[in-house]
Amino acid sequence: MKKIAKSFALSMCIAGLSGCAVPDLPKVPPSPPKSSTYQVPVAQPSQDTNAAKTVTLPRYLDIGAEPESPIVEEDIEVVLPSMVYVNDRIFEYGRKLDRWKELDRKSVGAEVGEDDAAKMVRCFRRLQDVLNGYSDLRNKMLQAGEVSAADQISSEDLFKLQTADIEFLEEDCGRMVSESEDQAVGWNKREEGADLSQLETLIDRYDESREYSEVVQVWLKIPPFQIPRVHVKTKIKYGNALIYLNQEEKATEVYRQIVDQMSDSDEQATDLVSLRKILADLYTASGDFKSAEVQYKKISEDYQNLGKLEEWSKLQLSILDRSAEGSPELSEYSSLLRDYLGFIPEQQGYRTVWQADTFLSNYPYSAVASNVDFLRQSSLSRADAWFNSFIASVDALGAEKKFDKALELLETLPLDVIDADKQLQVKAKNEELLLAAAVDKETDKMAKMQELQHQWNNGMLLVKGERYDEAIDVFTNLLDTEYGVKAENKINEVSLEAAKADRKKAAGLFIRFTKTTDLESRKKLLIETRQLLRNILVKYPGVEIISKVQGNIERVEQEMIQIDPNLISIADQGTQEVPVDGLDKAFDSNLIQNEPVAPLIEENGEGVMR
Structure with a gap:
């Protein structure tokens, strides 16, 4: 009787939750892969909102400001996932919902513990949240096309949804509702889009921590038929990783495909300026003149930046036209540009700055002198930021009186990547830390001696009060200190x-x-x-x-x-x-x-x- 009652209660709980759930969605089968060859697809750009960002130029082409990205500014726009990807996730979670219902049916009439019942309810709610999240995303994308969808969906909401997706799959709930055959199916037999988001998330994490070898290793795990579905930002990070690993030829191929992908669009322009124009025109047509004004101003700013890019390109063309292939000037400039593209301050320090100085000294009237000067200033700014941050970390340890750790950190600084003045600064910082450590040690020693003297005086007071055993205990505690010999003699006397x-x-x-x-x-x-x-x-x-x-x-x-x-x-x-x-x-x-x-x-x- 108790067994039937518990099963009935569980069924009622599930029925109540199901009443709040969305109705069963039509299953959207995953799109079959169109090609197994390595091709970069046309990007899925999103549109700007009222507070849209201005176009950020590639780092080595941004003449006006110094961006953070090493190759191309990655934070181009908030880009929505493709509709195919969203449909795939809905399809996948529909399968998981069916699996959960199957487990629920099996639990009816079976003896289920309270913990297991609570776990099933909890997993059902989490599964429903993710499924509803992708369904809402799909509906917003279908309402008025991706132009308005970008206004309705924030990058933060999209990140939370994908995080919830990954966490569900990695934890017990995901394993509980996974099909047994899923675990043994190879990449080529899985639905298109399955697990791709997890790999892209890993690439993001490794890129942020500058583990570029790991970025490449994760990229190699993406099967060829899914390469066209990879987000353009992920491809940029992969290309950057290749540059940092001195694999310029592979990086060139990646960037060539990205450029071709964003250029070969017969249906509609995919560059940001053209998309911004469409958005501004839509605002004007709908009567939202204030928002339209914002977008038109951004278009003007974009073209100003493009003017700077044009000047850069002209200078680059001039050295290519005037210098014969293999000439010393072109070779040195090519080497400088290669080092700048893969510039990591922690490893290279000021070497790129010195290389630029050498080039300007050897070729003061070079056609690309102004470009080299920009490369120098950019490298100098980033190297200074790294060096100052490093010294600040050392100072922070010193302020916490962690002098040993501060000295150890200072020893890790490669002296061959900084100039003589900074080497003197490092030497002075080392001497400063050694002195501070010695003073702190002496201060601690004096404080310790004062404490030992205090204990000695207490022992003598105990002797005076004829509390001999307590006095002996006090003097015994002093045996392994600077008062050791004196305490031993006093113990014998007492x-x-x-x-x-x-x-x-x-x-x-x-x-x-x-x-x-x-x-x-x-x-x-x-x-x-x-x-x-x-x-x-x-x-x-x-x-x-x-x-x-x-x-x-x-x-x-x-x-x-x-x-x-x-x-x-x-x-x-x-x-x-x-x-x-x-x-x-x-x-x-x-x-x-x-x-x-x-x-x-x-x-x-x-x-x-x-």
Whole structure:
């Protein structure tokens, strides 16, 4: 009965969730690959919004400003995924929904634990969120074409959707609803678009962390039939990685295909300026004159930047026309441009700057002198930013008093990529850190010595208060410090004082024994005296009065045997209980009142105990 009730409850929960779900969507079969050859397709550009970005020029062609991208400004526009890709994801998640429904049917009538039931509900909700996300994206793209869709869909929303897609696939929910045959199917048998987004995400991550070899390795995992579907930004990052790895010929082929892809469009212009013109005209036609004005101004800015590109190109053409192939000037300029394209400040430092200086020195009247000057200034700016950031990292470690780490970091700086002035700066920074480390170490040492002195003073106060055992503990803690020798001598001195004090107490107890007539009190006093003396042997074994203490113990044991031959064994076994009242009687007996207390052993060898 309980089993049926649990199954019924689970079914009702699923039915409730399904009521909020979107109706079953028509399955959109994945588009078959059109070609298995390596071709770069026409890009899927998006349109600008009211706050659209201005055109950003390629780094080595941006004469007016210094962008961050090493080859081509990658943040061209927010580009929507293709409709084929969106349909593929809807199709794929439709299959996963069918798989989930199949698992749900199997769970009916079966004993399902509460954790498993909650997991199925949670996975259903996540699956539905991703499926609804791609469905909404598809609807927006179909409403008025990609021009207006770009206005409705933000890059942040698109990133969140793709992140949710990847996380679902990588976690337990994705494995739960995956078909068993999916895991064994090869790349060529999978739907077009499957797993491509994950590979593009990996390329983005490796490019951001400058792991260019990994970028190439991930690219090689993309099957040929999916290459035409790869986003143009991903292709640019792959081309950049090839440049940084000094594979210029392969990078040239990648960029040639990108340019051909964006140029060969018979249906409609795909360049950003043309698309911006269409958008501005649409704004004007719809009466949104303010937005249209923004776009027309951006078109003017774009053409101003294109004018700078034209000037750059003219100078480049001039050296190509005037210099014979293989001429020293052209070869040196080609080498400089190659190094600039693959410029990584952390590795090259100021070498590209020096190379530009050498070229300008050798060819002061070169046709591309102004271009070389731009390359020099751009490289100098990036190298300065890297060097200043490096020194700032060293300073940050120094501010945290992590001098060893700061010095280790400073040692990683290659001196052959910086000039003499900066080498002197690095040397001065190294000396500054060494001095700061020495001062900090000396300060810590002084603080430590002050703390040790404080502990020593506490120990001496304990000795003065006759709290010998506590004082010995304090001095013992100083043995492995700069006070070690001094503390060891003090321990021996205090141990002797403590042993003498305990022996004096034992003498007092023995005197009371001699003055007491009560048999039980005499026994108890002897036991206490013997125990006190034996404790001296344990606590202070190295003191010089040990032999005297041992003699005192023998004397006490003789008295114990005379009173009761079994008294010693009883005391050792701990069976003799000593009531408080009995001890008080022993110590406070009227028999010993007004009697002088004699020492147990006089220094001259005479006394009560011999």
